Amino acid sequence: MARWRRTSAHELVWRRWDGNAAIFDDATGDTHILDALAGEVLGRVNNGIVSAESLSRDLAADLDLPADETFRATVRRTLERFAALGFVEEMPT
């Protein structure tokens, strides 16, 4: 089961508004605006190591969405996007 953690290379400054978020990446100087799902995904990985499965399950329950394959794929893609930005990484198994 894939597990994810935050990286230490990017110091992120956060603001959260109405479920959405804006983050500033001190390493690159880039600003990102996140919708509610992306903000939750990044926020939860920032708070500790999580598996993609448990993250999908918990998020679906909290957001009142079905934890089906479509939702799990969306969460995986979101994690991969954050990995490409260097914010999170998949832990070696």
Added chain:
Amino acid sequence: MRSRLSAIAEAVATNYTGYRVHDAASPIVVDTRVAIVGERPRPFAAPRIIARIDGENPFPSAPLHQAVQVLETALNYGIAFLNLDTLILHASVVERGGRALVLPGTSGSGKSTLAAALELRGWRLLSDEMAVIRASDGAVLPIVRPISLKNEAIDALARFDPGAAIGRRHEGTSKGIIAYCRPTAESISRGRETAHPAWLVFPRFRRGAEPALAPLDRTTAFGRGLGHGVNYRRLGAAGFNTLADLVEACPAYDLMFRALDEAVACIESLTTTG
């Protein structure tokens, strides 16, 4: 500022009447040497002008008739590269009762014309073109400069208030016809007073559109503000926090308008109720 061009002398005399030559007590002092000089690129060629800013020529030369536009652009350039802890947004700012209304917008959005109209209805101008927001406390610093009006906005403001101090029209500039409206005596005399933002309104002039004021959520307002940042990236996290503080401090709105009197009425209704 140095220039031997009569157009510059006339524009300064008209647009900057009533200004202090130097005000060391101002919260913002721009110490920049600007020279607008004429040159002939080749013998017998039409003369062109160059803006020298602190000994450098950051802009390409321009035709002689664009001298006044080049002067104002050069002065804006000096402000944009201030080494101060300030976030600069492409915006006009007016103030009333100690509360500032920030009007971010691109060229053609109507922000300058709307700011000029509001000034003529009792608001104080803090700045046209650039809102200079101090990172330490979020206050807007005053940059009380002549308001740049373009094309049909010139007649629109003259119709809105025949008392507007609109100077000579400069035709054939890179943005069409430009005229500068001198700020009111009150705006100039209170040019040391900062103000804290209370409203963030993104104006958009659209011919024929029904006037509409629509609230924006903070994320959208932040994203819009990003698009108007002049020095946002240069400031790093301080720029992010200053802009985020701004959207947290101010309710934000989209304002669509087709006529100045309607836009002013929308702003009055917004700012007298909240």
